[in-house]
Amino acid sequence: MTFWLVLTANSITFGGLLFLLSAGFSLIFGLMRIPNLTHGSLFMLGAYIGATFVIGMFGVKLNFWLAAVLATLSVAFLGALAERFLLRRLPGDQLAQVLVTLGLSFMAADLCLIVWGGDPLSVATPPELAGFARLGVLVFPNYRLAIIVIAAIVAIALWLLLERTRLGAMIRAGVDDPDMARVVGIRVSQLFTIVFALGAGLAAFAGIIGGPILSVYPGLDQDMLPLALVVVILGGTGSLLGSFVGSIIVGFIYNFGQALLPELAYFVLFLPMLLVLLLRPQGLFGRHVP
């Protein structure tokens, strides 16, 4: 019984992390119509930059949360640069944009290997969340609970941003009909940069927040990118609710798969994706078929 409860709680935690990762992926996809293949790299880069400061690798040792903020901001800035100076040069050519993100992801992976080497870095849990919580029969690490809370807060904040602010209204307009949005005076290409930076920052934040439970290692990018893809194929692109539900589903399938069928954990992910592709190609909550 406890086994199942722990597995369920772990699945929700992992789902929360996946939501942080894939919400930006989904928004970028919804607005720019491209799967951002650097998303796994941004996650890994955030994790590495954060870990550097938490561990104090280059002489600067920071508090975990400060390091997380720093990693988020710097990766968001890098994302904005990549959008502004590389993707912007290929307006409307989505295929070329995807290929550029693919090329960038290789460069990022190799740069991380040069800077941080091949050995995994373990990130210490922030000391204020080091203990365990007792929930009935279940004993669960505080930090994992905190991830769930953080993911929920980010989800609400993103929802408020998208539904209750002027910027959010412009983004939604861009997702629904970019041409019409341009006609009514929304600077859609500026939105691209903002959303790309936002998505990059969220991915980096997920990376460092996930650091204490996943650790940071070369190849982390290739482990996370397919998960983000599956979440978005399941949930549908450009929909916050879609990435939320998709993340929780994938979190459950991945964790239960790992525990029950460790050799086929990746393959089990494929089944719900298959069903959605066959029955509802736009995803559970998507507005258009990609």
Next chain:
Amino acid sequence: MSGRYFALGVVIVALATLPYWMTGVYYVNVASQILFYAIFALGLNVLVGYAGLVSLGHAGLFGVTAYATGYMLQLGYGHPVAILVALVVSVIAMAMYAALSLRSTGIGFIMITLALGEILWGLAYRWISLTGGDNGLSVQTRPAPFGYSLSDANAFYYATLIVFLLSLVAISVFVRSPLGAALKGTRDQPRRMNALGYHVWGIRFIACLFSGLLTAVSAILFVYYTQFISPQTLALTSSAEVLLMVISGGAGTLLGPIFGAGLVVVVKTVVSGFIERWNFLLGAIFVAIVILMPEGLVPGSVRLWRLAWRKRESAATVVSGGAEAKS
């Protein structure tokens, strides 16, 4: 036209005599690699160039064939059985791959093929009882068709060359056939093709099967060449490498992918001699080609050269025009 046939003849003679003028096992092996990667690139080009469908999961299919061959050999079957089973498994895998990914085109197709490729990679990596996980599978012997052993580098090169030429003939027949023309039609005008009564999905499906078959052929050559398979073969990097071969040479041309395969293999073997960071270079070349020469290196250089030429000419006319106005 006769000039082209002459050039083709020269190239074939050059390839057929390669072990004699390019001595050294190392160079012959590099040539074999270029040839089987060229088959792989030609196979992907059927989709990328002629069908307009960019597959980012082809290394997964390549791996399925490679593992099928290796696994059958490990079970103790002979080479003909292993090759036959591997080809059948590959075609079935490709049919499933196509049935899933052809639900979409364009970006959706990229995404689904990417996800499928990653899932195949994950399977190879984690399904240790079947694939050996990170340790990979090794293949002990190379086959000896008609009693002619391929364990020697030159013999392997000739076998690869024969398979390569057969594949090249097959693909040029395919491209020139009515089916190939219809495929290009579905790439450029799918709705009109549909209105004309063509079964767009069916044509694309057949193109996928053909592409998968070429991929499988190159994968079998690869397994026998390296005599080893590991999950790295199926990684996204490998899919991207072969895609780079196609787009760097020029997608939708017959010779482009072959040229691209040569370029990537040479750069990779030469550069990896003194730089460890091949992936960084791969990424940088990728970005540079997409941004600067999206049509491929060969057509791209021609275009840039012409552009430079025209600029010089127009600069000359401006100067002379200015001189006239003064006088």
